[in-house]
Each structure stands twice: as C-alpha cells, then as structure tokens.
Amino acid sequence: PKPDDDTRIVKVKESKVDPKKQYTDERGSEKDHLYIVVIGHVDAGKSTLMGRILCDLGEVSQRTLHKYEQESKKIGKQSFMYAWVLDETGEERVRGITMDVGRAQFETKTKKVIILDAPGHADFIPNMITGAGQADVALLVVDATTGEFESGFELGGQTREHALLVRSLGVNQLAVAVNKLDTTNWSQERFNEITKKLKAFLKQAGFKDSDVTFVPCSGLTGENLIKPPSESELLKWYNGPCLLDVIDNFNVPERPVSKPLRMSINDVFKGTGSGFCVAGRIENGILNKGDKVLVCPTKEMAEVRGLSINDMSSNVAFAGDQVSVTLSGVDIQNVSVGYILSDPVQQVPVTTRFEARLVVFNVKVPITKGFPVLIHHQSLVESANIVKLKALLNKSTGELVKKKPRCLGNNSVAVVDIEVCRPICVERYKDVKELGRVMLRVSGVTIAAGLVTDIYNT
Numbered sequence: 001p002k003p004d005d006d007t008r009i010v011k012v013k014e015s016k017v018d019p020k021k022q023y024t025d026e027r028g029s030e031k032d033h034l035y036i037v038v039i040g041h042v043d044a045g046k047s048t049l050m051g052r053i054l055c056d057l058g059e060v061s062q063r064t065l066h067k068y069e070q071e072s073k074k075i076g077k078q079s080f081m082y083a084w085v086l087d088e089t090g091e092e093r094v095r096g097i098t099m100d101v102g103r104a105q106f107e108t109k110t111k112k113v114i115i116l117d118a119p120g121h122a123d124f125i126p127n128m129i130t131g132a133g134q135a136d137v138a139l140l141v142v143d144a145t146t147g148e149f150e151s152g153f154e155l156g157g158q159t160r161e162h163a164l165l166v167r168s169l170g171v172n173q174l175a176v177a178v179n180k181l182d183t184t185n186w187s188q189e190r191f192n193e194i195t196k197k198l199k200a201f202l203k204q205a206g207f208k209d210s211d212v213t214f215v216p217c218s219g220l221t222g223e224n225l226i227k228p229p230s231e232s233e234l235l236k237w238y239n240g241p242c243l244l245d246v247i248d249n250f251n252v253p254e255r256p257v258s259k260p261l262r263m264s265i266n267d268v269f270k271g272t273g274s275g276f277c278v279a280g281r282i283e284n285g286i287l288n289k290g291d292k293v294l295v296c297p298t299k300e301m302a303e304v305r306g307l308s309i310n311d312m313s314s315n316v317a318f319a320g321d322q323v324s325v326t327l328s329g330v331d332i333q334n335v336s337v338g339y340i341l342s343d344p345v346q347q348v349p350v351t352t353r354f355e356a357r358l359v360v361f362n363v364k365v366p367i368t369k370g371f372p373v374l375i376h377h378q379s380l381v382e383s384a385n386i387v388k389l390k391a392l393l394n395k396s397t398g399e400l401v402k403k404k405p406r407c408l409g410n411n412s413v414a415v416v417d418i419e420v421c422r423p424i425c426v427e428r429y430k431d432v433k434e435l436g437r438v439m440l441r442v443s444g445v446t447i448a449a450g451l452v453t454d455i456y457n458t
C-alpha cells in the first residue's frame with residue numbers, strides 16, 4: 001500500500017474497540033434518545049400543543065413565558081403564546097450554534113425526546129421529509145372541531161399525505177393527538193368517530209393497529225398532555241394514558257453501532273474556530289474525535305477535529321445521534337447538504353442508477369418510461385428519471401402482477417430503475433434502512449415513495 005493510505009490506520013484502530021461495549025460504557029446509564037416528528041394539517045394545533053408541553057414541563061424560561069404572555073394578551077389572542085414559544089426555540093438556535101433550525105426537546109420518565117423539524121415552516125413538506133427521514137416515531141395532530149377534522153382528512157387535507165409520507169420513510173410507531181376536543185365539550189362520540197376513520201386509513205397506509213395510540217387532548221388547555229385528565233367530562237369515559245406517557249411508551253429502535261460509519265449531512269456551516277462544521281445524523285456506526293472519514297460521493301478524506309451533541313462537545317458519537325462535526329483536510333466548497341460521511345474502508349455505495357420498489361400515491365399523469373422527478377434522499381434533492389418500469393406488483397402480497405408495465409397509476413406498487421443526474425450515495429434498504437429510502441416529487445407534490453432494492457455500478 002501507498003504510504004499515504006489512511007485507510008490502514010483506521011482499520012487497525014477499529015479492531016481494538018468493541019463498538020457495543022464502547023456504547024454501553026458511554027451511554028449505558030443514560031436515558032434513551034427518541035426522535036419525534038410532528039405532523040398534521042395546517043392549524044391542527046401542532047405548534048400550540050408542542051409549545052404547551054414544553055412550557056408545562058418547564059423547558060421554557062420564565063422570562064420567555066412572561067414576554068409572550070404579555071404580547072399575546074396585547075393582541076387579545078392568548079393562545080398564541082404557546083406557538084410562539086415553540087418558534088422561539090427555533091429562532092434562538094442559530095446556525096453554527098446548533099445543527100438544525102427548530103429543534104426543541106423534553107424528557108419523559110425513560111426518554112429524552114427530541115422534536116425534529118418543529119412545525120410552522122412555510123414550506124412544510126420538504127422540511128418534513130428531512131425530519132421524517134430522521135424520526136423514530138411520529139405524532140399526528142388532528143383537529144377534532146366539527147368540520148375541521150373532515151377538511152384536514154378528506155380531499156385536499158394534509159393529514160393523509162403526512163401519514164403516508166412518514167410511513168413510507170420508515171416510521172412505524174404513531175401517536176395520534178385528537179386535539180382541540182375542548183371545542184366539542186369532550187365528546188366521546190366525536191373522539192370515536194375520528195378514531196374509527198383514522199384507524200381504517202392508517203391500517204391501509206401500513207401502520208399496525210398495535211403501533212398506533214389515540215389520545216384525546218387539548219393543546220390549548222393542556223388537558224391530558226403531561227398528566228392524567230382533570231376535566232370531568234373527559235374523565236367520564238377516558239382512563240387511558242396522557243400524551244406524555246404514550247410517548248414514553250414508544251419503543252426506541254436499536255442503534256446499529258457495530259455497522260460501518262454512515263453519517264448523513266443535513267447542514268454545512270462555518271464554525272467558530274478553524275475548519276468548518278457539518279451537522280446531521282449518524283445512521284450507522286461510531287464516530288470518534290480524530291477519526292478519518294470519507295466525504296461521499298466525492299470521496300475526499302477528512303479528519304474529525306471536534307464533535308458536539310446537543311451543543312455539548314463530546315469525544316464520541318453513536319448511531320442515532322444528531323451531531324455537529326468539525327472537519328479539516330477538505331474544503332467547505334466541496335461538501336454539500338445530502339452528502340455522507342463514510343467509513344473509509346467499508347465505503348457507502350456511490351451511483352447514478354439504482355433499482356427501487358415504489359409505492360405511487362399521487363400522480364396526475366401516469367408514470368411512463370423516462371418520467372422526470374426530483375428525488376429526495378435524506379436531505380439531498382436531485383433531478384432524476386424513472387428510466388425503466390420493470391414490474392408491477394400486487395399491493396398487499398408483493399407478488400408479480402405484470403412484467404414491464406407500460407405505465408404506473410395511483411396506488412400501484414412497482415419495481416423501477418431510477419437514473420440520477422449526478423452520483424449520489426445510497427444503500428440498499430435491507431443494508432441501511434435510513435439510506436435506502438427515497439421520495440419522489442414533481443412540482444411540489446410528493447408522488448411516490450420507494451425503497452432501494454439494488455444498486456448498479458456506474
């Protein structure tokens with residue numbers, strides 16, 4: 001090997017440490033981290049609800065609370081203060097200080113819960129894709145007010161699209177906040193009506209009944225959020241858990257620390273000192289300060305000069321962590337959002353062509369050979385074409401229905417080849433789930449979701 005072959009050094013180091021042991025030594029006693037994405041139709045009360053939870057759990061300073069209380073009184077809309085609180089946690093977290101905009105967190109009995117991509121962004125869906133790509137679980141907020149649930153759920157509403165999206169991106173546990181139930185005087189009938197409709201839909205979207213929990217609540221009054229109900233009308237018929245307990249009961253997915261390093265980059269910024277920073281999530285493996293990593297798809301070697309998790313500097317980060325990494329040895333111009341930091345030996349595949357199993361759910365014109373799309377892969381957005389329609393599959397059994405179909409309409413499941421205009425890093429879904437999922441969009445609309453089944457050498 002050449003003297004400058006950095007990969008050898010990494011290999012030697014790797015063989016010394018047992019990643020599982022390192023993880024338990026470092027984190028064994030800590031609360032599990034759980035990443036949650038909040039979804040739902042506009043005005044369902046997402047910001048109010050999350051803001052209220054943060055306030056009630058004491059995550060918001062008295063100063064901030066007071067400021068917004070005064071301001072919201074002034075305009076006669078006291079309910080706004082909670083939504084503002086949530087936005088504040090977003091604004092305060094300026095680039096360079098932390099890794100992402102709009103992040104807030106709180107703790108339950110057994111977990112540290114990180115809210116991904118706090119709602120309220122103007123262009124919610126692309127942000128949500130990034131958020132959902134990193135989420136372990138989702139909270140779906142629906143407005144129980146007469147007529148409002150219907151407009152969010154029936155044609156045109158975002159409830160369905162959001163739920164389908166997060167499911168396609170691999171989220172399989174869901175809490176549903178049947179929110180604003182104060183407006184119906186805590187009607188059990190209304191709760192049951194909404195639950196019944198959603199259950200049928202969510203099942204169809206691929207959620208197991210046992211992985212979905214419905215919680216009657218009000219983000220505005222705080223009812224049934226962090227403690228059991230006190231409202232007598234609700235107590236008459238509900239004795240289930242409050243929202244916080246439902247979140248506490250979610251299963252934390254296993255963190256694949258023993259697999260080769262993969263970190264997806266969702267932000268690149270100048271740090272305070274030398275070098276620059278990238279932020280993102282470690283999907284697989286372990287990242288130590290001092291490690292050599294390969295920046296892909298460009299395959300430039302870089303060194304990890306510093307690491308921080310939730311603004312705290314650290315010597316090591318594990319699969320599942322959201323981190324900021326200070327890099328040296330590579331130019332900031334050569335690193336982009338959507339790139340991957342890879343183990344230099346066991347490298348992430350780089351390609352312009354791969355095979356995917358698609359679920360098509362929202363096309364105006366059927367997909368035919370050559371169909372142009374924008375492909376969303378983690379934080380990456382790239383132009384691509386569906387270059388080959390290989391097989392149409394049965395939706396529920398996955399069995400072959402037809403080879404080489406001429407076109408694909410809504411609700412079809414199919415195997416296709418996708419060609420991307422520039423090389424990207426992807427993994428087969430069965431190897432690394434997080435890097436094996438793609439979303440396809442056309443003029444601002446998500447038309448399909450897919451799992452990568454094969455990668456071609458290009």
Ligand code: GDP
Pocket residue numbers: 040041042043044045046047048049079080083119120179180181182183217218219220221
């Ligand atoms: P988002 O768009 O989903 O983030 O919704 P917001 O949190 O901004 O809330 C939309 C509107 O619904 C605001 O006017 C809130 O004051 C109101 N709202 C939110 N939660 C509740 C609730 O639990 N009960 C009632 N009655 N109104 C609520």
